Amino acid sequence: QNVSVEVLDHLEQLALVDFRDLEGVERLQKAIQFADQLHEVNTDGVEPMDSVLEDRSLYLREDDVTEGNCTKELLENAREKVEEYFVAPPGNIPLSKLEERETFLQGS
Amino acid sequence: AAARGGGAWRRAWHCGAGGAHGPFPHGQRAGTCNERGRAVPAGKSGLAPWVPVVGLEIHAQISSNSKLFSGSKVQFAAPPNSLVSFFDASLPGTLPVLNRRCVEAAVMTGLALNCSINKKSLFDRKHYFYADLPAGYQITQQRVPIAVNGSLSYSLCIDNKMSQMVTKTVRIKQIQLEQDSGKSLHDDTRSQTLVDLNRAGVGLMEVVMEPDMCCGEEAAAAVRELQLILQTLGSSQAVMAEGQLRVDANVSVHHPGEPYGVRTEVKNINSLRFLAKAVDYEIQRHIEELENGGTILNETRAFDSKLGCTVPMRDKEGKQDYRFMPEPNLPPLILYDAKSLPANMNHQQVINIDWINERLPDLPSVKREKLVEQYGILPEHSFTLLNEDGLAEFFENVVKQTQMKPKKVIGWILQDLLSYLKQHSLSVKESPVNSFLLADLLNLLEKKEVSSTAAKQVLAELWKGEGKTPLEIVKEQKLQLLQDQKELEQICQAVIDGQESEVIMMVLG
Numbered sequence: 001q002n003v004s005v006e007v008l009d010h011l012e013q014l015a016l017v018d019f020r021d022l023e024g025v026e027r028l029q030k031a032i033q034f035a036d037q038l039h040e041v042n043t044d045g046v047e048p049m050d051s052v053l054e055d056r057s058l059y060l061r062e063d064d065v066t067e068g069n070c071t072k073e074l075l076e077n078a079r080e081k082v083e084e085y086f087v088a089p090p091g092n093i094p095l096s097k098l099e100e101r102e103t104f105l106q107g108s
Numbered sequence: 109a110a111a112r113g114g115g116a117w118r119r120a121w122h123c124g125a126g127g128a129h130g131p132f133p134h135g136q137r138a139g140t141c142n143e144r145g146r147a148v149p150a151g152k153s154g155l156a157p158w159v160p161v162v163g164l165e166i167h168a169q170i171s172s173n174s175k176l177f178s179g180s181k182v183q184f185a186a187p188p189n190s191l192v193s194f195f196d197a198s199l200p201g202t203l204p205v206l207n208r209r210c211v212e213a214a215v216m217t218g219l220a221l222n223c224s225i226n227k228k229s230l231f232d233r234k235h236y237f238y239a240d241l242p243a244g245y246q247i248t249q250q251r252v253p254i255a256v257n258g259s260l261s262y263s264l265c266i267d268n269k270m271s272q273m274v275t276k277t278v279r280i281k282q283i284q285l286e287q288d289s290g291k292s293l294h295d296d297t298r299s300q301t302l303v304d305l306n307r308a309g310v311g312l313m314e315v316v317m318e319p320d321m322c323c324g325e326e327a328a329a330a331v332r333e334l335q336l337i338l339q340t341l342g343s344s345q346a347v348m349a350e351g352q353l354r355v356d357a358n359v360s361v362h363h364p365g366e367p368y369g370v371r372t373e374v375k376n377i378n379s380l381r382f383l384a385k386a387v388d389y390e391i392q393r394h395i396e397e398l399e400n401g402g403t404i405l406n407e408t409r410a411f412d413s414k415l416g417c418t419v420p421m422r423d424k425e426g427k428q429d430y431r432f433m434p435e436p437n438l439p440p441l442i443l444y445d446a447k448s449l450p451a452n453m454n455h456q457q458v459i460n461i462d463w464i465n466e467r468l469p470d471l472p473s474v475k476r477e478k479l480v481e482q483y484g485i486l487p488e489h490s491f492t493l494l495n496e497d498g499l500a501e502f503f504e505n506v507v508k509q510t511q512m513k514p515k516k517v518i519g520w521i522l523q524d525l526l527s528y529l530k531q532h533s534l535s536v537k538e539s540p541v542n543s544f545l546l547a548d549l550l551n552l553l554e555k556k557e558v559s560s561t562a563a564k565q566v567l568a569e570l571w572k573g574e575g576k577t578p579l580e581i582v583k584e585q586k587l588q589l590l591q592d593q594k595e596l597e598q599i600c601q602a603v604i605d606g607q608e609s610e611v612i613m614m615v616l617g
Contacts, residue, residue: 051434053437055439057457058206060207060211060456060457062456063173064173065173067178067193067194068180068181068192070192071187071189071190074305085293085303086239086305087303088239088301088303090295090299092237092238
């Protein structure tokens with residue numbers, strides 16, 4: 001079972017990955033096949049584990065102000081800034097539709 | 109749109125008991141209500157009536173010194189990006205550390221809303237791209253939130269009459285802890301967005317209300333009561349104007365007996381007035397669209413307060429896929445109660461639900477009941493007292509200092525005092541007349557040293573705030589009631605003597 005072009009396109013939009021070429025897509029398919037082996041294990045009646053930290057206790061911090069006040073340092077990373085604000089484009093620039101993009105998936 | 113009053117869509121539905129209303133001008137629709145008190149507006153003649161359905165997601169900023177997962181300060185209005193830690197800016201190598209106070213605030217709120225508190229709750233990542241979300245995801249509680257299955261009771265006036273109040277209940281689906289995002293300032297002239305991360309990472313409680321409401325008025329009343337509860341608990345200051353309480357409304361309409369219609373979401377409403385308007389506008393928009401044969405898109409919209417309408421929101425086209433996953437850096441949050449309290453754990457690391465429950469203050473509904481019971485005032489009076497910050501305290505202070513019965517005092521508080529404050533847009537704290545002065549005046553009235561009319565005159569003078577006492581004003585303006593019988597007879601005789609012709613006319617009949 002292959003992963004459909006629609007799903008691959010959807011993933012490219014959501015995660016901003018670029019499958020680049022056939023090898024990239026095949027690697028994804030192989031990874032899915034590998035993970036599918038998990039289905040061979042019978043997990044009836046077993047509570048799913050969602051964190052290896054499940055037996056750790058969650059540390060609770062006191063409500064004190066201990067950080068912040070490092071505007072200059074933070075803004076050093078900014079390519080553009082305006083009066084201590086970070087500058088971003090006016091809104092999300094959506095990836096253009098599949099037909100218009102230069103992506104390997106176009107040919108599929 | 110018919111311009112009237114505020115210039116936006118007028119609420120056309122009357123929730124609660126009521127019969128059919130006559131035809132409205134300007135294309136507004138009449139509403140009739142069924143037994144369950146839901147508005148069932150009549151459509152165009154021949155068409156089936158519509159049932160509007162309204163649910164709410166309310167984000168309340170937690171009142172705490174520092175943020176949910178970092179030690180940066182929480183403060184409104186500070187120099188941009190000055191209250192931001194490396195974690196808040198999502199720099200690599202940083203980790204979230206949960207703030208105890210935020211958990212306590214959520215537990216208090218859950219208990220006040222009759223929720224079950226989950227002794228084990230989990231944190232998740234909700235992914236989406238936006239400039240004010242530096243990590244590319246928000247830490248929230250999607251699978252197992254901290255509190256579930258509660259309820260909130262609120263009251264409405266029927267037909268704008270305070271004397272007829274009806275109590276409604278809305279179910280609380282859940283309360284979850286989550287991070288706030290930073291703030292985007294859109295600079296359209298230079299085609300850029302300026303990002304301030306001071307707000308990024310501030311703790312939020314998201315309160316999800318089930319779609320049990322049917323119009324803007326119900327939505328606003330429910331949120332108002334929630335606001336009062338949060339302020340009483342201190343878990344959030346809930347000042348909407350400062351963005352501490354934001355509401356997203358989910359709206360749909362359907363015909364009775366049919367499945368729910370497609371819903372739209374109106375996001376980031378930041379005033380109770382706009383909430384009522386936005387909800388009613390959206391209901392109206394759905395109905396008109398559907399009656400004209402159109403369909404409703406499942407989309408996210410914003411409320412344009414100047415135009416009084418909702419508009420589609422940019423960057424929200426298409427269904428969002430948030431790719432929820434467990435937050436790998438946080439173990440489950442475990443809460444305890446008296447029974448399950450661990451023996452050997454450090455107190456500071458333990459949150460005891462029962463301990464918090466025992467220390468909850470009186471909620472607004474309880475305060476209102478106590479006022480009615482203690483002072484013999486009407487329920488609707490207690491609502492007004494609690495609705496104005498400081499008014500209940502003012503009332504109680506006056507009652508303590510005067511012999512006048514509370515039932516009489518309340519009239520002076522709600523009519524004379526409150527109407528003046530409203531006229532001059534003053535809060536109770538800013539009142540030029542304090543409780544001592546008013547109590548002094550009411551005592552003069554009780555002892556019959558002045559008439560009721562004279563008392564109102566004195567009050568008018570007191571509003572000037574010139575520092576005079578009621579007694580001084582009475583003496584200045586000679587408003588004392590005369591008690592001496594002889595003096596009164598002399599005055600009457602003088603009047604009669606001065607108006608001979610009128611007296612003769614009267615005697616002749």
